[in-house]
Amino acid sequence: MSASQDDIEDSAAPLIEHLAELRTRLIRSVGAFIVGIVLAFVVAEPILQFLLQPIEATLRELGDPAPTLQYTSPQEYLFTLFRISMVFGFALAFPVIGHQMWRFVAPGLYKNEKNAFLPFLIASPVMFLLGAAFAHFVVTPLAMNFFLGFADVSSIFANLLAGTVQDVPDTTAVVPETDEGLKITFFGKVNESLDITLKFIMAFGLCFQLPVLLTLMGKAGMVSAEGLGSVRKYAMVAILILAALVTPPDVVTQLILFTVVYGLYELSIFLVRMVEKRREADLRAQGLWFEDDDEEEEDPLMAEFDKDEDAK
Numbered sequence: 001m002s003a004s005q006d007d008i009e010d011s012a013a014p015l016i017e018h019l020a021e022l023r024t025r026l027i028r029s030v031g032a033f034i035v036g037i038v039l040a041f042v043v044a045e046p047i048l049q050f051l052l053q054p055i056e057a058t059l060r061e062l063g064d065p066a067p068t069l070q071y072t073s074p075q076e077y078l079f080t081l082f083r084i085s086m087v088f089g090f091a092l093a094f095p096v097i098g099h100q101m102w103r104f105v106a107p108g109l110y111k112n113e114k115n116a117f118l119p120f121l122i123a124s125p126v127m128f129l130l131g132a133a134f135a136h137f138v139v140t141p142l143a144m145n146f147f148l149g150f151a152d153v154s155s156i157f158a159n160l161l162a163g164t165v166q167d168v169p170d171t172t173a174v175v176p177e178t179d180e181g182l183k184i185t186f187f188g189k190v191n192e193s194l195d196i197t198l199k200f201i202m203a204f205g206l207c208f209q210l211p212v213l214l215t216l217m218g219k220a221g222m223v224s225a226e227g228l229g230s231v232r233k234y235a236m237v238a239i240l241i242l243a244a245l246v247t248p249p250d251v252v253t254q255l256i257l258f259t260v261v262y263g264l265y266e267l268s269i270f271l272v273r274m275v276e277k278r279r280e281a282d283l284r285a286q287g288l289w290f291e292d293d294d295e296e297e298e299d300p301l302m303a304e305f306d307k308d309e310d311a312k
Contacts (some may be wrong), residue, residue, distance in 0.1 A: 004293075021104060022104060025100040025103065025104045026094070026250050027104065028098075028100050028102045029093070029096065029097045029101075032093040032096035032097060032100075033089060033090060033093045033097070033241050034089075035092075035093065036088070036089035036090060036091070036092035037085045037086060037089035038085075038089075039082065039089065039092060040085040040086075040087075040088040040089040040091075040092060041081065041082070041085040041089075044081040044082075044084045044085050044088075045081065046144060047084050047088060048080065048081065048084055048194065049188075049192060051136070051198070052069065052190075052193060052194065052197065052288045053083075054136070054140040054141040054143075054144045054197070055067070055069070055144050055148075055188065055193055055197075057141065057144075058141065058144040058145050058148050058149070058276065059186070060254045061145075061275070062148060062149065064186075067143070068187075068188075069188045069189065069190045069193055070187055070188070070189060070190070071189060071190045071191070072189060076189075076191055077190060079191070080190050080191050080194060081170035083191075083194070087198065096124055098121055098125070101121075102121060103116075120212055120215070120216050123212050124212050127205075127208040127209055127211065127212055128205040128206075128208060128209065130208050131201075131204040131205040131206070131207055131208030131209075131246070132201045132204065132205045132282070134203070134204055134208070134260065135200040135201045135203070135204035136197070136200070136201060138256065139200050139253060139256070139257065140196075140197055140200050140202060142252065143196070143200065143253060146253065148186060182242060204257075207242075207257075207260075207261050207264070209265065210261065210264045210265060210268055211264050211271055213270045214228065214265075214268035214269075214271070214272060214274060215268060215271040215272055217272075218271070218272035218275045218276065219275050221241075222298070224272065224276065225269050225270075225272040225273035225276060228265075228268065228269045228272060229269055232265075235262070235265050236262060238260055239261045239265065240254075240258055241260070242256045242261065243255075243257040
């Protein structure tokens with residue numbers, strides 16, 4: 001057997017081992033995901049009730065004594081519960097999935113790389129949960145108040161103009177009853193109402209990943225605190241556009257989202273600056289840090305010319 005063939009066989013063996021290791025990690029991750037789905041499906045209905053609480057609370061505030069959501073196809077409710085099971089099953093299985101990812105990647109990392117990567121693996125789900133909680137308890141109630149409250153106010157105004165009601169009742173439903181004309185009321189579908197809630201949760205959960213992402217990029221040297229600060233005005237415009245896209249046309253909700261995300265951007269700049277200071281301190285301790293000249297190095301010919309001019 002030739003030397004080149006020996007080299008090919010030697011290089012193929014580690015590849016096969018890595019593929020076998022990857023298969024093992026994937027099997028364990030999928031198994032954990034399936035177990036998470038089963039566990040989440042057992043409590044899917046209480047989770048659904050919890051996710052729809054902002055809509056229920058808004059309807060009660062608008063005067064509906066018995067808020068009701070409907071489904072219009074036989075399989076819709078079951079598929080809604082299964083969808084919840086998928087999302088929350090992944091959340092339950094994420095610690096196991098993250099651990100399997102870490103066990104696969106860690107052997108190929110240096111010690112300092114492990115120390116840098118592991119905190120971000122822990123911080124990412126924590127920040128996602130904070131964003132999801134903010135979306136559920138703050139943003140979704142504001143959005144539901146805007147959407148359903150808009151229907152309530154506009155319907156009352158239209159009925160008053162038409163003369164179908166004499167005055168606004170003390171306890172107003174989503175749309176008040178009228179003596180003539182059409183009665184427009186809210187009959188929400190379960191899957192559509194859940195879709196709005198999950199979109200807010202995913203959007204804000206991802207927005208709260210901004211400090212984790214930028215700090216990790218700063219750790220890798222891809223961004224700097226000075227660079228992030230220099231594009232601050234462009235970041236403000238981008239955040240305003242994001243707020244307009246993912247929130248209802250309500251100024252209060254948009255200002256809340258802008259304030260939170262821009263605060264996360266400023267926090268990212270602070271964290272990147274801390275990373276840079278720590279890197280500088282480590283390099284100084286190793287004697288590998290060299291001060292950059294504040295001014296560009298002067299051309300020797302120009303320096304000689306300046307000396308002659310001064311002499312004249």
